[in-house]
Amino acid sequence: MTVYSHSRLSTYENCPLQYKYRYVDRLVEKRDSIEAFMGSRCHESLEKMYKLLLNSRMWSKDELLDDFRSRWEREWHDNVFIVRNDLRLEDYYNQGLKALSDYYDHYHPFDRDKTLALEQRVEVDLDDSGRYRLQGFIDRLSEEGVGNYKIHDYKTERTWKTQEHFDEERQLALYQIGITRMFSDIKSVELIWHYLIFDKEARSVRTKQQLEKLKINTIHLIQEVETATEEDNFPYQESALCDWCDYYNICPAKKHMHLTEKMTPREFAEDEGVQMVNRYIDVKDAISELQAEKKQIERDLFEFCKQLSVDIVRGSTHRIKVRREPIYKAKYSASRDPREEERFYKFVRECNLYEELMVLNSQRLNKAIKSDDLSPDIKKALLEFVFLEEGKPRFTPSKLKKNEY
Numbered sequence: 069m070t071v072y073s074h075s076r077l078s079t080y081e082n083c084p085l086q087y088k089y090r091y092v093d094r095l096v097e098k099r100d101s102i103e104a105f106m107g108s109r110c111h112e113s114l115e116k117m118y119k120l121l122l123n124s125r126m127w128s129k130d131e132l133l134d135d136f137r138s139r140w141e142r143e144w145h146d147n148v149f150i151v152r153n154d155l156r157l158e159d160y161y162n163q164g165l166k167a168l169s170d171y172y173d174h175y176h177p178f179d180r181d182k183t184l185a186l187e188q189r190v191e192v193d194l195d196d197s198g199r200y201r202l203q204g205f206i207d208r209l210s211e212e213g214v215g216n217y218k219i220h221d222y223k224t225e226r227t228w229k230t231q232e233h234f235d236e237e238r239q240l241a242l243y244q245i246g247i248t249r250m251f252s253d254i255k256s257v258e259l260i261w262h263y264l265i266f267d268k269e270a271r272s273v274r275t276k277q278q279l280e281k282l283k284i285n286t287i288h289l290i291q292e293v294e295t296a297t298e299e300d301n302f303p304y305q306e307s308a309l310c311d312w313c314d315y316y317n318i319c320p321a322k323k324h325m326h327l328t329e330k331m332t333p334r335e336f337a338e339d340e341g342v343q344m345v346n347r348y349i350d351v352k353d354a355i356s357e358l359q360a361e362k363k364q365i366e367r368d369l370f371e372f373c374k375q376l377s378v379d380i381v382r383g384s385t386h387r388i389k390v391r392r393e394p395i396y397k398a399k400y401s402a403s404r405d406p407r408e409e410e411r412f413y414k415f416v417r418e419c420n421l422y423e424e425l426m427v428l429n430s431q432r433l434n435k436a437i438k439s440d441d442l443s444p445d446i447k448k449a450l451l452e453f454v455f456l457e458e459g460k461p462r463f464t465p466s467k468l469k470k471n472e473y
């Protein structure tokens with residue numbers, strides 16, 4: 069049985085193909101975005117600090133920052149990549165230091181609550197049978213007065229979210245379901261996100277009903293993932309997150325982008341794909357221009373025919389017949405009166421014209437009226453339901469005969 073996690077489900081929601089690469093094909097890419105690298109180091113340093121606090125040893129702020137510095141150096145590897153070109157490596161490093169320094173100042177001496185666990189694994193049963201199960205890790209679990217639990221999550225994102233987002237956020241709410249298995253004295257549970265870059269907290273509290281609804285929605289999502297897996301149906305979904313995707317270089321939507329990014333200007337200009345796309349766009353633009361020109365000529369030709377009272381205009385090798393025939397239209401289509409429409413179809417059924425006119429369009433209607441198959445009486449009656457409208461001009465070119473040159 070597959071045990072899911074919030075991040076596994078989020079991956080599917082963001083891009084099913086990324087999910088397939090990571091969880092079905094198990095393609096492991098040993099690379100880290102700088103944001104993920106910096107976030108992991110902040111998490112590790114805070115975890116270490118709280119671990120020592122559990123053993124009654126309180127770090128100074130310098131010790132916390134030194135820990136971050138040494139982890140950064142120790143864990144650094146060549147596959148850390150930077151996407152944003154407005155920020156440098158040092159900017160991320162300094163941001164990490166500032167985030168931890170602000171956190172320390174904000175919460176020191178860390179006695180607002182009692183830490184119970186760090187990186188605590190939780191299992192979340194979504195149904196009674198245990199068929200749908202998730203697991204996750206709580207950054208820090210604490211208690212503020214007996215039975216009042218706090219689930220903390222550290223974020224190093226640079227985008228602040230709305231309260232509505234936090235009140236609907238899935239991950240910590242699932243962890244809340246998970247901790248109900250761990251404690252029997254729960255009076256309240258609060259979900260807290262620490263946005264380290266902003267030195268700001270977001271909080272949310274969930275009702276029992278909200279948690280039940282969340283369980284059902286999450287089961288539905290898991291069922292969707294399982295159906296996709298059975299059918300091997302994982303379409304890619306491009307988004308702003310693609311730039312951070314580990315599979316950018318093999319994804320069908322991005323592989324050619326990836327290949328061309330590494331090319332010299334000369335290689336780029338000579339690339340077959342680049343050339344075909346450029347040519348295609350040139351041709352498409354030229355066709356659009358020609359179509360606009362054709363429409364203008366048709367308008368001019370129509371006016372020319374009207375002024376000269378002619379239907380056919382000759383050129384050097386061809387002639388063009390310009391016709392504008394009036395067409396019959398059903399009255400109900402103009403009035404949009406449902407009673408009129410009903411009367412029309414009643415008549416059509418009574419006259420056995422239903423086959424021809426059940427799906428009404430002007431071509432069918434005009435064909436029926438003009439055909440010789442209708443008796444004069446029926447045709448007369450049918451004409452009561454229609455009116456004549458000027459049709460669109462039609463332009464029919466044909467080659468001049470030899471003697472017309």
Ligand code: SF4
Binds near residue numbers: 083305311319321
């Ligand atoms: S690059 Fe984008 S579209 Fe392709 S797999 Fe990754 S997230 Fe999906």
